[in-house]
Amino acid sequence: MSNGRVAVVTGGTRGIGRAISEGLKAAGYKVAANYGGNDEAAKKFTEETGIPAYKFDVASYEDVERGCAQITAELGPIEIVVNNAGITRDTTLHRMSFDKWDAVIQTNLSSCFNLCRCVIDSMRDRGFGRIVNIGSINGQAGQYGQVNYAAAKSGIHGFTKALAQEGAAKNITVNAIAPGYVDTDMVRAVPHHVLEKIIAKIPMGRLGRAEDIARGVLFLVADDADFITGATLSINGGQHMY
Numbered sequence: 001m002s003n004g005r006v007a008v009v010t011g012g013t014r015g016i017g018r019a020i021s022e023g024l025k026a027a028g029y030k031v032a033a034n035y036g037g038n039d040e041a042a043k044k045f046t047e048e049t050g051i052p053a054y055k056f057d058v059a060s061y062e063d064v065e066r067g068c069a070q071i072t073a074e075l076g077p078i079e080i081v082v083n084n085a086g087i088t089r090d091t092t093l094h095r096m097s098f099d100k101w102d103a104v105i106q107t108n109l110s111s112c113f114n115l116c117r118c119v120i121d122s123m124r125d126r127g128f129g130r131i132v133n134i135g136s137i138n139g140q141a142g143q144y145g146q147v148n149y150a151a152a153k154s155g156i157h158g159f160t161k162a163l164a165q166e167g168a169a170k171n172i173t174v175n176a177i178a179p180g181y182v183d184t185d186m187v188r189a190v191p192h193h194v195l196e197k198i199i200a201k202i203p204m205g206r207l208g209r210a211e212d213i214a215r216g217v218l219f220l221v222a223d224d225a226d227f228i229t230g231a232t233l234s235i236n237g238g239q240h241m242y
Contacts, residue, residue: 011085013045015184019210058111108152129172130221164230173229180236182208204237
């Protein structure tokens with residue numbers, strides 16, 4: 001049962017995030033979809049889905065604090081968080097600038113701290129919380145040209161386990177999902193010959209769908225998923241069995 005609980009999805013207007021936002025809304029949650037920059041796309045998303053979009057930079061603690069306060073005032077206390085926002089700045093380490101490292105770490109990993117820190121006190125006070133952090137197969141197995149992205153996503157898995165231990169006594173579960181390669185704009189940007197090689201390594205013989213990840217989120221945020229915490233659900237078609 002969703003009981004109309006308020007759910008925040010970062011990076012929630014496109015790709016995997018959009019599928020998560022739509023899935024939560026269909027299940028009866030009150031969804032706030034965060035986005036970072038594209039106002040026109042966010043407006044179109046809201047018109048198409050009826051889900052309100054909130055603009056704030058997940059890499060900025062002050063911005064996240066402001067965004068959470070606005071969502072709480074307009075929708076109610078935040079009881080579900082899906083840390084999905086992510087970017088890539090791919091290149092090998094010997095070519096990587098600090099800015100490319102820092103941007104990925106801040107947006108993909110520090111954002112998890114920012115959002116969780118802003119909601120954890122309220123969750124503890126209410127004795128309920130569901131946090132799902134979106135990691136990656138490349139945080140589990142590594143990936144050439146992605147030391148920044150792999151480090152951030154690997155960090156998410158450690159963050160998840162530690163926070164799960166802290167939240168358990170207050171009925172706050174913290175889990176991660178590690179998607180494999182999913183058919184999104186980010187993956188479609190990969191050169192075709194590289195994509196063919198990736199798909200050839202997936203036992204299921206296809207890319208994932210954004211809805212595959214959304215179903216995993218719905219499972220983990222449910223009220224009765226209260227004995228699952230500190231877990232990582234790998235949804236990758238069998239590409240990496242960890």
